[in-house]
Amino acid sequence: MNKDTLTVIPPAHALTGRVMPPGSKSITNRALLLAGLARGTSRLTGALKSDDTLYMAQALRAMGVTVEEPDATTFVVTSSGTFNPPEKPLFLGNAGTATRFLTAAVAMFNGRFVVDGDEHMRKRPIAPLVSSLASLGVEIEAPTGCPPVTVNAKGGFTANRVVIDAGLSSQYVSALLMAAACGREPFTVELAGSAIGARGYITLTTACMTAFGAEVREEGNARWVIAPTGYSAADYLIEPDASAATYLWGAEVLTKGKIDLGVAATEFSQPDARSYDMIAAFPHMPAEIDGSQMQDAIPTLAVLAAYNETPVRFTGIENLRVKECDRIRALSLGLNNIRPGLAREEGDDLIVTGDPALAGMTVSALIDTFADHRIAMSFALAGLKTSGIAIENPSCVAKTYPNYWDALGSLGVNFERKPG
Ligand SMILES: O=C(O)C1=C[C@@H](OP(=O)(O)O)[C@@H](O)[C@H](O)C1
Ligand SMILES: C=C(OP(=O)(O)O)C(=O)O
Numbered sequence: 039m040n041k042d043t044l045t046v047i048p049p050a051h052a053l054t055g056r057v058m059p060p061g062s063k064s065i066t067n068r069a070l071l072l073a074g075l076a077r078g079t080s081r082l083t084g085a086l087k088s089d090d091t092l093y094m095a096q097a098l099r100a101m102g103v104t105v106e107e108p109d110a111t112t113f114v115v116t117s118s119g120t121f122n123p124p125e126k127p128l129f130l131g132n133a134g135t136a137t138r139f140l141t142a143a144v145a146m147f148n149g150r151f152v153v154d155g156d157e158h159m160r161k162r163p164i165a166p167l168v169s170s171l172a173s174l175g176v177e178i179e180a181p182t183g184c185p186p187v188t189v190n191a192k193g194g195f196t197a198n199r200v201v202i203d204a205g206l207s208s209q210y211v212s213a214l215l216m217a218a219a220c221g222r223e224p225f226t227v228e229l230a231g232s233a234i235g236a237r238g239y240i241t242l243t244t245a246c247m248t249a250f251g252a253e254v255r256e257e258g259n260a261r262w263v264i265a266p267t268g269y270s271a272a273d274y275l276i277e278p279d280a281s282a283a284t285y286l287w288g289a290e291v292l293t294k295g296k297i298d299l300g301v302a303a304t305e306f307s308q309p310d311a312r313s314y315d316m317i318a319a320f321p322h323m324p325a326e327i328d329g330s331q332m333q334d335a336i337p338t339l340a341v342l343a344a345y346n347e348t349p350v351r352f353t354g355i356e357n358l359r360v361k362e363c364d365r366i367r368a369l370s371l372g373l374n375n376i377r378p379g380l381a382r383e384e385g386d387d388l389i390v391t392g393d394p395a396l397a398g399m400t401v402s403a404l405i406d407t408f409a410d411h412r413i414a415m416s417f418a419l420a421g422l423k424t425s426g427i428a429i430e431n432p433s434c435v436a437k438t439y440p441n442y443w444d445a446l447g448s449l450g451v452n453f454e455r456k457p458g
Contacts, residue, residue, distance in 0.1 A: 041458025043404065044432035044443065046421025046451060052295035053422070053449040059282035059299060061086035061111060062308055063438045064242055067094045067135040068216070069274050070105070071143060072250040073115035074098040075220055078271030080250075082113040085276050089437045090133035097140055100124040101151075119268065123149030127186060132158040132362055132409075132437065134209055141167060141187050142213035145176045146194045146220040154186035158409060163360055166203045167210040174200055194221050203230040206360055212243040218264040219252040229260040235330050235357050238309030245307065249274055277301070280308035281412070282439045284317065284338040288419045289446070291320040292345060297449065310335040321347045321394060330354030333361075336388075337416035340369045344380055345423060346392035356386035362437070363408035372417055375403040376424065400425040411437040418446065428456075 066086040071094065073080035085091065087110060095105045095113060101121040106114040121144055130136040130153065137155050141164065144151040154160075165183035172178055175196030180187040198221075204211045211227060211234065218225035234240070237259075244254045244262070251270035255263045278301050290297045303314035313335035316323055323346045329336045336355055343350040358365035366388050373381035373390060381390045401424055407414040411434050421427040432455075435442040443453065 040409075040431040040433065042432060043428040043430050043456045043458070045426070045428040045454040045456075046418050047453065048422055048425055049293065049451050051293075051450060053289050053293045053297060053451070054295045055449045056298040056300065057286055057445045057448060058301075059278040059286060060088070060439055060441065061276040062279040063088065063090050063281070064135060064239060064308060065246060065276045066091045067133070067139065068212070068243060068246040069276060070094045070098060070113060070115065071139050071216060072246060072269050073113075073271065073274075074101075074103040074117050074121070075119060075143065075216075076117060076250055076269035076271040077119035079114060079116045080271040081273045082115065083111060083273070083275050084278070085111050085113050086279060086438065087111065088440050089131050090136060093130045093133045094136040094140075097124075097128040097130060097136060100126070100128060121147045121151075123151055127152035127154040130155045130159065132156050134159075134162060134207070137185055138164065138167060138207065138209035138213045139216060141189065142171060142217035143220075144189050145171055145178070145191050146217055147191050148193050149191055151189045151191060152186055153189070158362055160184050160186070163206050166206060167213060170200050170202045170210070170214065173197070195225070198223050199226040199228065201228045201230050204234045205231070206357055208234050208236050208239045211240055215240070215243050215254065215262055215264060216247060219247060219267055219269060221266050223266055225264045225266070227262045227264070236309045236333055238331060242308060277306060277308070279438065280306040280310040281334040284310055284313055284335045285415050285419065285442070286445070287314060287317045288338050288342050288416075289422060289449070291317055292342065292419055292422050313339055317342060321345065321392070323350050325349065326351045326353060328354040329358070333358060334412060337365060337369060337412040338419065340373070340381070340388060340390050341416040341419045343390035343392055344373055344376065344420060345394055345397055346390075347394060349389060349391045352388040352390070355388065359386065362410040363413065365410065365413065368406065368408050368410060368413045372403075372405045372413065375405060376401055376420060376427065397423040402426045404428045404430055407431050407434055409434045411435045411439065415439065415442055422451065
Protein backbone atom coordinates (compact mmCIF):
# COMPACT_ATOMS: atom_id res chain seq x y z
CA MET A 39 0.00 0.00 0.00
CA ASN A 40 1.11 3.54 -0.82
CA LYS A 41 2.06 5.35 2.42
CA ASP A 42 3.13 8.67 0.86
CA THR A 43 1.51 11.71 2.41
CA LEU A 44 0.82 15.20 1.23
CA THR A 45 0.08 17.99 3.69
CA VAL A 46 -1.79 20.99 2.35
CA ILE A 47 -0.48 24.32 3.63
CA PRO A 48 -3.45 26.66 4.14
CA PRO A 49 -2.97 29.57 1.74
CA ALA A 50 -2.89 33.02 3.32
CA HIS A 51 -4.93 34.39 0.42
CA ALA A 52 -8.24 33.76 -1.33
CA LEU A 53 -7.90 31.35 -4.26
CA THR A 54 -8.35 33.17 -7.53
CA GLY A 55 -7.52 32.22 -11.09
CA ARG A 56 -8.62 29.98 -13.91
CA VAL A 57 -8.73 26.19 -13.68
CA MET A 58 -10.64 24.07 -16.19
CA PRO A 59 -11.80 20.74 -14.77
CA PRO A 60 -10.80 17.75 -16.94
CA GLY A 61 -13.30 15.99 -19.23
CA SER A 62 -16.13 13.98 -17.69
CA LYS A 63 -15.19 10.47 -16.64
CA SER A 64 -18.75 9.21 -17.03
CA ILE A 65 -19.18 10.61 -20.52
CA THR A 66 -15.68 9.64 -21.70
CA ASN A 67 -16.20 6.00 -20.73
CA ARG A 68 -19.64 5.88 -22.36
CA ALA A 69 -18.33 7.50 -25.54
CA LEU A 70 -15.29 5.19 -25.70
CA LEU A 71 -17.49 2.12 -25.40
CA LEU A 72 -20.06 3.29 -27.95
CA ALA A 73 -17.32 4.33 -30.38
CA GLY A 74 -15.88 0.82 -29.98
CA LEU A 75 -19.30 -0.70 -30.72
CA ALA A 76 -19.71 1.42 -33.87
CA ARG A 77 -18.24 0.53 -37.25
CA GLY A 78 -15.89 3.27 -38.47
CA THR A 79 -13.86 6.06 -36.92
CA SER A 80 -15.06 8.27 -34.05
CA ARG A 81 -13.22 11.28 -32.68
CA LEU A 82 -13.78 12.06 -29.00
CA THR A 83 -12.57 15.50 -27.94
CA GLY A 84 -12.45 17.14 -24.51
CA ALA A 85 -11.97 13.62 -23.12
CA LEU A 86 -10.59 12.66 -19.72
CA LYS A 87 -7.26 10.80 -19.69
CA SER A 88 -7.06 9.18 -16.26
CA ASP A 89 -6.82 5.68 -14.80
CA ASP A 90 -10.53 4.97 -15.34
CA THR A 91 -10.62 5.97 -19.00
CA LEU A 92 -7.21 4.53 -19.87
CA TYR A 93 -8.36 1.15 -18.52
CA MET A 94 -11.42 1.36 -20.79
CA ALA A 95 -9.25 2.31 -23.78
CA GLN A 96 -6.82 -0.51 -23.02
CA ALA A 97 -9.65 -3.05 -22.77
CA LEU A 98 -11.00 -1.96 -26.17
CA ARG A 99 -7.53 -2.34 -27.69
CA ALA A 100 -7.25 -5.83 -26.20
CA MET A 101 -10.48 -6.73 -28.05
CA GLY A 102 -9.24 -5.51 -31.45
CA VAL A 103 -10.40 -1.88 -31.45
CA THR A 104 -7.87 0.78 -32.50
CA VAL A 105 -7.71 3.61 -29.98
CA GLU A 106 -5.32 6.43 -30.82
CA GLU A 107 -4.44 9.39 -28.62
CA PRO A 108 -3.31 12.29 -30.83
CA ASP A 109 -3.27 14.73 -27.91
CA ALA A 110 -3.95 15.01 -24.18
CA THR A 111 -7.74 15.28 -24.54
CA THR A 112 -8.57 13.32 -27.71
CA PHE A 113 -9.26 9.68 -28.45
CA VAL A 114 -9.66 8.51 -32.04
CA VAL A 115 -11.45 5.16 -32.06
CA THR A 116 -11.60 2.94 -35.15
CA SER A 117 -13.59 -0.25 -34.92
CA SER A 118 -15.19 -2.99 -37.01
CA GLY A 119 -18.03 -2.84 -34.48
CA THR A 120 -17.07 -6.28 -33.12
CA PHE A 121 -15.18 -7.19 -29.93
CA ASN A 122 -12.82 -10.16 -30.25
CA PRO A 123 -12.17 -12.30 -27.15
CA PRO A 124 -9.00 -10.98 -25.49
CA GLU A 125 -6.05 -13.24 -24.77
CA LYS A 126 -5.97 -12.23 -21.11
CA PRO A 127 -8.59 -11.03 -18.61
CA LEU A 128 -9.61 -7.41 -19.14
CA PHE A 129 -8.06 -5.55 -16.19
CA LEU A 130 -10.08 -2.48 -15.30
CA GLY A 131 -8.48 -1.29 -12.05
CA ASN A 132 -11.20 0.21 -9.85
CA ALA A 133 -13.23 1.70 -12.69
CA GLY A 134 -16.88 0.91 -11.94
CA THR A 135 -18.09 2.31 -15.24
CA ALA A 136 -15.65 0.31 -17.37
CA THR A 137 -16.27 -2.89 -15.41
CA ARG A 138 -20.07 -2.76 -15.42
CA PHE A 139 -20.46 -1.42 -18.97
CA LEU A 140 -18.08 -3.98 -20.51
CA THR A 141 -19.64 -6.92 -18.65
CA ALA A 142 -22.90 -6.39 -20.55
CA ALA A 143 -21.32 -5.28 -23.85
CA VAL A 144 -19.09 -8.34 -24.33
CA ALA A 145 -22.16 -10.59 -24.07
CA MET A 146 -23.22 -9.31 -27.52
CA PHE A 147 -20.21 -10.99 -29.22
CA ASN A 148 -18.73 -14.48 -29.32
CA GLY A 149 -16.10 -16.15 -27.17
CA ARG A 150 -14.73 -16.08 -23.64
CA PHE A 151 -14.26 -12.71 -21.94
CA VAL A 152 -13.04 -12.25 -18.36
CA VAL A 153 -13.74 -8.87 -16.78
CA ASP A 154 -11.57 -8.18 -13.74
CA GLY A 155 -10.24 -5.33 -11.61
CA ASP A 156 -8.00 -4.54 -8.67
CA GLU A 157 -8.50 -5.57 -5.05
CA HIS A 158 -11.02 -2.75 -4.51
CA MET A 159 -13.07 -3.62 -7.61
CA ARG A 160 -13.08 -7.22 -6.46
CA LYS A 161 -15.17 -6.09 -3.48
CA ARG A 162 -17.68 -4.02 -5.47
CA PRO A 163 -20.96 -5.86 -6.15
CA ILE A 164 -21.93 -6.92 -9.66
CA ALA A 165 -24.31 -9.82 -8.86
CA PRO A 166 -27.54 -7.98 -9.88
CA LEU A 167 -26.11 -7.32 -13.37
CA VAL A 168 -24.77 -10.87 -13.64
CA SER A 169 -28.13 -12.42 -12.75
CA SER A 170 -29.99 -10.15 -15.17
CA LEU A 171 -27.63 -11.20 -17.96
CA ALA A 172 -28.04 -14.86 -16.96
CA SER A 173 -31.83 -14.42 -17.25
CA LEU A 174 -31.19 -13.36 -20.87
CA GLY A 175 -29.49 -16.66 -21.68
CA VAL A 176 -25.95 -15.33 -21.24
CA GLU A 177 -23.52 -17.93 -19.89
CA ILE A 178 -21.93 -15.86 -17.12
CA GLU A 179 -20.45 -16.36 -13.70
CA ALA A 180 -19.03 -14.27 -10.87
CA PRO A 181 -18.68 -16.70 -7.96
CA THR A 182 -18.04 -14.00 -5.32
CA GLY A 183 -20.78 -11.65 -6.56
CA CYS A 184 -17.99 -9.23 -7.49
CA PRO A 185 -15.40 -9.30 -10.32
CA PRO A 186 -13.84 -11.33 -11.83
CA VAL A 187 -16.76 -12.08 -14.14
CA THR A 188 -16.45 -14.73 -16.85
CA VAL A 189 -18.73 -14.43 -19.87
CA ASN A 190 -18.95 -17.20 -22.49
CA ALA A 191 -20.61 -15.02 -25.05
CA LYS A 192 -22.82 -16.45 -27.77
CA GLY A 193 -23.80 -13.45 -29.80
CA GLY A 194 -26.28 -11.68 -27.54
CA PHE A 195 -29.49 -12.26 -25.63
CA THR A 196 -32.12 -14.98 -26.07
CA ALA A 197 -34.93 -12.86 -24.59
CA ASN A 198 -36.09 -9.32 -25.30
CA ARG A 199 -36.88 -8.02 -21.82
CA VAL A 200 -34.89 -7.79 -18.60
CA VAL A 201 -35.66 -6.67 -15.06
CA ILE A 202 -32.78 -5.16 -13.13
CA ASP A 203 -32.40 -4.18 -9.50
CA ALA A 204 -30.43 -0.93 -9.58
CA GLY A 205 -30.53 -0.29 -5.83
CA LEU A 206 -26.75 -0.77 -5.51
CA SER A 207 -25.70 0.89 -8.76
CA SER A 208 -27.31 2.73 -11.66
CA GLN A 209 -24.38 1.51 -13.77
CA TYR A 210 -26.12 -1.88 -14.17
CA VAL A 211 -28.98 -0.14 -16.01
CA SER A 212 -26.63 1.93 -18.17
CA ALA A 213 -24.69 -1.24 -19.04
CA LEU A 214 -27.81 -3.07 -20.22
CA LEU A 215 -29.16 -0.08 -22.16
CA MET A 216 -25.90 0.39 -24.08
CA ALA A 217 -25.50 -3.32 -24.90
CA ALA A 218 -29.14 -3.73 -25.95
CA ALA A 219 -28.83 -1.51 -29.03
CA CYS A 220 -26.50 -4.18 -30.49
CA GLY A 221 -29.23 -6.85 -30.32
CA ARG A 222 -31.40 -8.32 -33.06
CA GLU A 223 -34.80 -7.08 -31.86
CA PRO A 224 -36.29 -4.28 -29.76
CA PHE A 225 -35.36 -4.77 -26.14
CA THR A 226 -36.99 -3.60 -22.90
CA VAL A 227 -35.07 -2.77 -19.72
CA GLU A 228 -37.26 -2.50 -16.64
CA LEU A 229 -36.34 -1.50 -13.10
CA ALA A 230 -37.25 -3.78 -10.21
CA GLY A 231 -39.02 -1.04 -8.24
CA SER A 232 -38.46 2.57 -9.21
CA ALA A 233 -35.61 3.30 -6.79
CA ILE A 234 -32.44 4.29 -8.54
CA GLY A 235 -29.55 6.36 -7.29
CA ALA A 236 -28.48 9.23 -9.52
CA ARG A 237 -31.08 8.83 -12.26
CA GLY A 238 -29.20 11.58 -14.07
CA TYR A 239 -26.58 8.99 -15.06
CA ILE A 240 -29.26 7.13 -17.05
CA THR A 241 -30.03 10.38 -18.84
CA LEU A 242 -26.31 10.71 -19.66
CA THR A 243 -26.38 7.17 -21.04
CA THR A 244 -29.39 7.67 -23.29
CA ALA A 245 -28.02 11.03 -24.53
CA CYS A 246 -24.71 9.42 -25.45
CA MET A 247 -26.47 6.46 -27.12
CA THR A 248 -28.52 8.88 -29.21
CA ALA A 249 -25.38 10.74 -30.27
CA PHE A 250 -24.01 7.44 -31.61
CA GLY A 251 -27.17 6.70 -33.57
CA ALA A 252 -29.24 4.60 -31.15
CA GLU A 253 -32.96 5.01 -30.44
CA VAL A 254 -34.16 4.75 -26.84
CA ARG A 255 -37.70 5.43 -25.67
CA GLU A 256 -38.39 6.00 -21.99
CA GLU A 257 -41.79 4.67 -20.85
CA GLY A 258 -42.81 6.07 -17.47
CA ASN A 259 -39.87 6.31 -15.08
CA ALA A 260 -38.93 2.66 -14.82
CA ARG A 261 -38.84 1.25 -18.35
CA TRP A 262 -36.82 1.88 -21.50
CA VAL A 263 -37.28 0.38 -24.98
CA ILE A 264 -34.16 0.23 -27.16
CA ALA A 265 -34.30 -0.26 -30.93
CA PRO A 266 -31.81 -2.75 -32.50
CA THR A 267 -30.00 -0.04 -34.45
CA GLY A 268 -26.41 -0.78 -33.47
CA TYR A 269 -24.18 2.31 -33.31
CA SER A 270 -22.76 4.71 -35.90
CA ALA A 271 -19.34 6.31 -35.58
CA ALA A 272 -19.52 9.95 -34.48
CA ASP A 273 -17.43 12.95 -33.54
CA TYR A 274 -18.26 13.79 -29.97
CA LEU A 275 -17.32 16.67 -27.69
CA ILE A 276 -17.17 15.67 -24.02
CA GLU A 277 -18.12 18.26 -21.41
CA PRO A 278 -15.95 18.92 -18.33
CA ASP A 279 -16.36 16.72 -15.26
CA ALA A 280 -18.98 18.04 -12.83
CA SER A 281 -17.68 15.94 -9.91
CA ALA A 282 -14.20 17.41 -10.42
CA ALA A 283 -15.79 20.86 -10.55
CA THR A 284 -17.19 20.40 -7.02
CA TYR A 285 -13.67 20.61 -5.50
CA LEU A 286 -12.99 23.88 -7.31
CA TRP A 287 -16.35 25.30 -6.26
CA GLY A 288 -15.58 24.16 -2.70
CA ALA A 289 -12.12 25.79 -2.75
CA GLU A 290 -13.70 28.99 -4.00
CA VAL A 291 -16.33 29.32 -1.23
CA LEU A 292 -14.02 28.15 1.56
CA THR A 293 -11.37 30.75 0.74
CA LYS A 294 -13.87 33.40 -0.43
CA GLY A 295 -12.03 33.45 -3.74
CA LYS A 296 -13.01 33.46 -7.40
CA ILE A 297 -12.09 30.49 -9.57
CA ASP A 298 -13.03 30.60 -13.23
CA LEU A 299 -13.78 27.06 -14.43
CA GLY A 300 -14.54 28.19 -17.96
CA VAL A 301 -17.99 26.64 -17.65
CA ALA A 302 -21.02 27.70 -15.59
CA ALA A 303 -22.65 25.29 -13.15
CA THR A 304 -25.86 25.44 -15.18
CA GLU A 305 -24.10 24.22 -18.33
CA PHE A 306 -23.36 20.70 -17.07
CA SER A 307 -25.61 17.77 -17.95
CA GLN A 308 -24.10 15.60 -15.19
CA PRO A 309 -25.96 14.98 -11.92
CA ASP A 310 -23.26 16.31 -9.58
CA ALA A 311 -23.76 19.85 -10.90
CA ARG A 312 -26.88 19.90 -8.69
CA SER A 313 -24.55 20.28 -5.72
CA TYR A 314 -23.54 23.77 -6.85
CA ASP A 315 -26.45 25.49 -5.09
CA MET A 316 -25.58 23.80 -1.80
CA ILE A 317 -21.91 24.67 -2.13
CA ALA A 318 -22.81 28.26 -3.00
CA ALA A 319 -24.99 28.42 0.16
CA PHE A 320 -21.89 27.84 2.35
CA PRO A 321 -21.58 28.71 5.29
CA HIS A 322 -25.36 28.40 5.48
CA MET A 323 -25.80 24.99 3.91
CA PRO A 324 -29.20 23.28 4.33
CA ALA A 325 -29.83 21.25 7.52
CA GLU A 326 -30.55 18.17 5.42
CA ILE A 327 -29.08 17.22 2.06
CA ASP A 328 -30.52 14.31 0.08
CA GLY A 329 -27.48 12.91 -1.70
CA SER A 330 -29.28 10.28 -3.76
CA GLN A 331 -29.07 12.24 -7.01
CA MET A 332 -25.52 13.63 -6.61
CA GLN A 333 -23.64 10.89 -4.82
CA ASP A 334 -20.12 11.64 -5.97
CA ALA A 335 -20.46 15.23 -4.66
CA ILE A 336 -21.13 14.06 -1.09
CA PRO A 337 -17.46 13.89 0.04
CA THR A 338 -17.03 17.51 -1.12
CA LEU A 339 -20.24 18.62 0.63
CA ALA A 340 -19.42 16.70 3.82
CA VAL A 341 -15.99 18.30 4.18
CA LEU A 342 -17.48 21.75 3.53
CA ALA A 343 -20.15 20.99 6.14
CA ALA A 344 -17.38 20.68 8.74
CA TYR A 345 -16.84 24.45 8.33
CA ASN A 346 -20.54 25.33 8.05
CA GLU A 347 -22.33 27.48 10.64
CA THR A 348 -24.88 24.75 11.43
CA PRO A 349 -24.99 20.91 11.28
CA VAL A 350 -25.84 19.06 8.07
CA ARG A 351 -27.45 15.61 7.84
CA PHE A 352 -26.77 13.68 4.63
CA THR A 353 -29.52 11.23 3.65
CA GLY A 354 -30.10 8.96 0.65
CA ILE A 355 -26.42 8.02 0.52
CA GLU A 356 -26.52 4.30 1.40
CA ASN A 357 -24.83 3.25 -1.80
CA LEU A 358 -21.77 5.33 -0.86
CA ARG A 359 -20.89 2.21 1.14
CA VAL A 360 -20.14 0.31 -2.10
CA LYS A 361 -18.12 2.90 -4.01
CA GLU A 362 -14.31 2.90 -4.26
CA CYS A 363 -14.44 2.43 -0.48
CA ASP A 364 -17.16 2.76 2.17
CA ARG A 365 -17.33 6.53 1.80
CA ILE A 366 -19.68 7.09 4.75
CA ARG A 367 -17.14 5.39 7.02
CA ALA A 368 -14.12 7.08 5.39
CA LEU A 369 -15.73 10.52 5.76
CA SER A 370 -16.70 9.99 9.37
CA LEU A 371 -13.25 8.58 10.24
CA GLY A 372 -11.44 11.43 8.49
CA LEU A 373 -13.60 14.18 9.98
CA ASN A 374 -13.32 12.73 13.50
CA ASN A 375 -9.60 12.55 12.97
CA ILE A 376 -9.59 16.31 12.41
CA ARG A 377 -11.68 16.87 15.54
CA PRO A 378 -13.40 14.16 17.58
CA GLY A 379 -17.19 14.56 17.39
CA LEU A 380 -17.14 16.38 14.05
CA ALA A 381 -19.20 13.66 12.35
CA ARG A 382 -21.29 10.61 13.16
CA GLU A 383 -23.03 7.84 11.29
CA GLU A 384 -26.70 7.14 12.03
CA GLY A 385 -27.56 4.02 10.07
CA ASP A 386 -26.63 5.07 6.54
CA ASP A 387 -26.99 8.80 7.25
CA LEU A 388 -23.95 10.97 7.94
CA ILE A 389 -24.29 13.92 10.30
CA VAL A 390 -21.60 16.58 10.21
CA THR A 391 -21.63 19.09 13.07
CA GLY A 392 -20.30 22.32 11.61
CA ASP A 393 -17.43 24.06 13.41
CA PRO A 394 -16.33 27.30 11.71
CA ALA A 395 -13.65 27.65 14.43
CA LEU A 396 -11.68 24.90 12.68
CA ALA A 397 -10.57 27.51 10.16
CA GLY A 398 -7.21 28.85 11.30
CA MET A 399 -6.61 26.00 13.75
CA THR A 400 -3.67 23.59 13.69
CA VAL A 401 -4.41 19.89 14.11
CA SER A 402 -2.50 16.71 13.50
CA ALA A 403 -4.69 14.58 11.28
CA LEU A 404 -3.56 11.82 8.96
CA ILE A 405 -6.44 11.16 6.55
CA ASP A 406 -6.78 7.55 5.44
CA THR A 407 -8.04 7.85 1.86
CA PHE A 408 -8.62 4.10 1.44
CA ALA A 409 -7.11 4.71 -2.04
CA ASP A 410 -10.30 6.63 -2.90
CA HIS A 411 -9.72 9.67 -5.13
CA ARG A 412 -12.77 11.51 -3.80
CA ILE A 413 -11.71 11.11 -0.17
CA ALA A 414 -8.27 12.53 -1.05
CA MET A 415 -9.64 15.43 -3.11
CA SER A 416 -12.34 16.43 -0.62
CA PHE A 417 -10.09 16.36 2.48
CA ALA A 418 -7.62 18.57 0.64
CA LEU A 419 -10.31 21.25 0.97
CA ALA A 420 -10.08 21.00 4.77
CA GLY A 421 -6.35 21.56 4.37
CA LEU A 422 -7.07 24.94 2.78
CA LYS A 423 -8.40 26.18 6.13
CA THR A 424 -6.83 24.02 8.83
CA SER A 425 -3.10 23.32 9.25
CA GLY A 426 -1.78 19.82 9.78
CA ILE A 427 -4.07 17.82 7.48
CA ALA A 428 -2.02 15.11 5.80
CA ILE A 429 -3.57 13.16 2.93
CA GLU A 430 -2.27 9.62 2.70
CA ASN A 431 -1.72 8.10 -0.78
CA PRO A 432 -2.36 11.39 -2.65
CA SER A 433 -1.63 9.83 -6.05
CA CYS A 434 -4.97 8.00 -5.90
CA VAL A 435 -6.51 11.14 -7.48
CA ALA A 436 -5.24 9.69 -10.79
CA LYS A 437 -8.45 7.66 -10.99
CA THR A 438 -10.36 10.67 -12.34
CA TYR A 439 -8.29 13.87 -11.92
CA PRO A 440 -4.55 13.24 -12.40
CA ASN A 441 -3.74 16.98 -12.41
CA TYR A 442 -5.64 17.79 -9.22
CA TRP A 443 -2.63 18.74 -7.08
CA ASP A 444 -1.16 20.78 -9.94
CA ALA A 445 -4.52 22.54 -10.34
CA LEU A 446 -4.50 23.59 -6.67
CA GLY A 447 -0.83 24.50 -7.02
CA SER A 448 -1.63 26.77 -9.96
CA LEU A 449 -3.95 28.70 -7.63
CA GLY A 450 -1.07 29.27 -5.22
CA VAL A 451 -1.58 26.34 -2.81
CA ASN A 452 1.62 24.82 -1.40
CA PHE A 453 2.15 21.29 -0.15
CA GLU A 454 4.58 19.32 1.92
CA ARG A 455 5.20 15.85 0.51
CA LYS A 456 6.56 12.94 2.52
CA PRO A 457 7.42 9.60 0.96
CA GLY A 458 6.00 6.57 2.81
O1 LIG B 1 -22.82 5.91 -14.57
C1 LIG B 1 -21.86 6.56 -14.13
O2 LIG B 1 -21.05 7.14 -14.89
C2 LIG B 1 -21.68 6.67 -12.67
C3 LIG B 1 -22.71 6.34 -11.81
C4 LIG B 1 -22.58 6.47 -10.35
O3 LIG B 1 -22.36 5.19 -9.80
P1 LIG B 1 -23.53 4.20 -9.27
O4 LIG B 1 -24.53 4.08 -10.33
O5 LIG B 1 -22.80 2.92 -9.00
O6 LIG B 1 -24.11 4.82 -8.05
C5 LIG B 1 -21.38 7.33 -9.94
O7 LIG B 1 -21.14 7.19 -8.57
C6 LIG B 1 -20.15 6.95 -10.73
O8 LIG B 1 -19.04 7.71 -10.36
C7 LIG B 1 -20.37 7.17 -12.20
C1 LIG C 1 -18.06 5.95 -7.76
C2 LIG C 1 -17.14 6.41 -8.60
O1 LIG C 1 -16.60 5.73 -9.63
P1 LIG C 1 -16.92 4.36 -10.39
O2 LIG C 1 -18.17 3.76 -9.82
O3 LIG C 1 -17.09 4.75 -11.83
O4 LIG C 1 -15.72 3.51 -10.17
C3 LIG C 1 -16.59 7.79 -8.48
O5 LIG C 1 -15.91 8.25 -9.41
O6 LIG C 1 -16.85 8.46 -7.46
